[in-house]
Amino acid sequence: MQGDLQALRERLAEISDLMRAGGVLVWDQRVTMPPLGTEARANSLATIGRLAHQALVDDEIGRLLDRLLPYEESLEYDSDDASLIRVARRDWEKARRVPAELRAEILREAARGHQVWVDARVKSDYGLFKPALAKNLELKKRYVECFEWDDHPYTTLLDDYEPFMTTTEVADVFDRVRPVLSELVQAAPKIDAPFLDLSYPSDLQRAFALRVVKTLGFQDDAWRLDPTVHPFCISFSNRDVRLTTRYNATGLDSFWSTMHESGHGLYAHGIADSLLRTPLATSPSLGLNESQSRTWENLVGRSSPFWEHWYEPLQETFPEQLGEVGLETFLAGINRAEPGLIRVEADETTYSLHIMLRFDLERQLVDGSLSLDDLPEAWNAGMKAFLGVDVPDDAHGVLQDTHWGDGSIGYFPTYALGNVISLQIWAAVRAAIPDLDDQMRAGELTTLSAWLRDNLYSLGRKLTPRETLERLTGSPAIDPEPYLAYLREKAGALAA
């Protein structure tokens, strides 16, 4: 039995090594690669993806998993070994349905599509982007055909990011959230914050963000922060975490973008060493992962106690811009609800509305009820209906996000689910650390990050998303109430 387990572990480690290598290639493409390197990069990524896929679907892994079933059943459900065998079996069964060539083509077109998107976004030219999107979408439809689904073909795509959740379940959550958000947005007081339209030198933004990130609980020499076009976080082990951010000409958005990616980074950093080089060395779902980026970005990074400590250093960093702005004014500005065009710069209240629009559009693209020719118009109409804003051009509209260019369809809903889940977990955090606000006021964030590491991040992907949620909160259900209550309370405080 130990021989079989060792053999399985070696095969899974090889796959993990390849995936991590592919991750390095993706990070490099987005942070450092000269643009003309795209074609070679696409080939390398496709080859690595194909080899990883071939290694995963190997018959021998199926035989090993069969032979290991009695061993798995003899173990505690959440032990490392039982979890490894169980999760590997699901991965294997899913991967066996997808031809290696399709997998490679998806990766190759994703790498190409990303570069086309970068170019098209700069030129605000949807026509330039459409053929790449069409190719990615067609490949995703072929991927969907490899699976069976109950409620909607979109569920197949969703499952890659939010396992075990159906399109219908997501729609149910969103149907409860949307009317409340619309109401809050309409009722939101208009808050002027001209200091958020000033120019902040990016080297100082970086220096301040690094000061904060260093207090979050990362080990030294295990992470770095770089600028990129579209901020993301990726890791190549729990000790090689790459945060990225984007410095805008005006405003301080890069700070919350950095806090956001730091939340993802802390998750990756907290995964237990015993899970390295296995498929368990990640989070159970992107919704859970996103719950943590939103926790650090918003529940920490926009909170009053946090800024009671950090506002003075921020003022000292930017005396011209913030010297005359009081803490209360600053907090009101960074917490206001104000419909805007760009998702990644959206406030907490409007953010999920951006997501729900993308969820609607994606479902229609996948089931064929919306054509790519009509997509920009549908986008603009949706922005008007959901947020009441007029989209001036595609760069600020349908071209703003990197995801579709990368072939990541089914990914967006996890962002709004993350918002919802973050408040469910936050209630557990509050109960476990009663003096958390005092700690934040003292600039102390490591009790928080250590608790989240020990109780969530370290578990990796051993449990399903719902099992993980249940362990933290006592219930497996995704419940929007704490999230809506939080937004209502925030709106009330701002209106007061």
Place this chain on the structure above:
Amino acid sequence: MQGDLQALRERLAEISDLMRAGGVLVWDQRVTMPPLGTEARANSLATIGRLAHQALVDDEIGRLLDRLLPYEESLEYDSDDASLIRVARRDWEKARRVPAELRAEILREAARGHQVWVDARVKSDYGLFKPALAKNLELKKRYVECFEWDDHPYTTLLDDYEPFMTTTEVADVFDRVRPVLSELVQAAPKIDAPFLDLSYPSDLQRAFALRVVKTLGFQDDAWRLDPTVHPFCISFSNRDVRLTTRYNATGLDSFWSTMHESGHGLYAHGIADSLLRTPLATSPSLGLNESQSRTWENLVGRSSPFWEHWYEPLQETFPEQLGEVGLETFLAGINRAEPGLIRVEADETTYSLHIMLRFDLERQLVDGSLSLDDLPEAWNAGMKAFLGVDVPDDAHGVLQDTHWGDGSIGYFPTYALGNVISLQIWAAVRAAIPDLDDQMRAGELTTLSAWLRDNLYSLGRKLTPRETLERLTGSPAIDPEPYLAYLREKAGALAA
């Protein structure tokens, strides 16, 4: 036949994709990776190396090569297809001798050893480095055992960098060069150049170097320049070329280091598109590759005509440091022969002496006549004997180079061979571009780079090193005379 060729090409493309991916991982490790990422990186590199090796030694490649022999023989010797089949056969036959596990272990220990070296060099602690070096050396000895050799076990290692050349042949060249260099160094006039000991802000060094590099003939968006511990150049296609350099606290060495790596980069950039994703998309040998880095660093970058154009911009960049220094004084300073401790900062005359010491030590390490315990002492004694300098500590001695940490043993001789070959090729360049000096005086370098691209770089690895040299110079022999004549003339000019 076309089906077999296509099948061979696909297999070789997959191997190339993996090798390029491994290259990205190496670049990242040396330029951007947080130090604690080493272990995961070593695993990914080992896995990629093992898979590339397994793909290369596949029986099917042997069968394809056999079946393609008649086709190969029907083609022109230097056609793309004939060259591909011929070179792939040699690679296959060499690789078949090496167990995949040994290949993976060599790569894994190289990645680990590199990080140990970085740390040991900073701490100037050979004892810290020795176990990693011992491991790398032992693996290289096991590698040597996979092959047969005529003259010296070292020839096996040399062949990976300088194919078809024996240890004896290298020693013969070096035996002719060394006495002349020693004589020139001893007779060299003492030239003061205090301006080379001043501080030059690294951002201005970078800006000036970039201005120059942009005139060398690189296509935009196909290259980048980054700082690192030990400068190197790597490419992931002919349109993704990564130059690196190191900015010191004093002096302008980073400029010639950047020109050096640009020479490697122009070689990679000039490889014909038709050779991409094949084993031909590289140079025939490191000696030939190095001949080009030395060409751009020295024959161009230390020449009077080059600086007649570029010295004024350099003075404008550094008015405090160079405003009062005349061109003649500058040229004498950057061309003086002066024994020093550090190879990568050595002048043209002393440089090859650094190499010959390493060649002696490596041969002794490989045949067992020198133990690792005695290596620092042998290094220091050699530096005294070859260059007359006293080594103050291991950071400035045996720990200065990255190569042994990476397991690159057999690599160093190619540097001195490059010096020798660069002058043989330079004679051909001079004959082909009679007004080259005038062009350089006008800041025009693209005629030179285009000629080298068309006549050398674009050939890739289709021909052997000697065949390539013969095509350029009319003779396949490595002849040190032009190199020695060049150094003698330079010494004469400085003494005058």
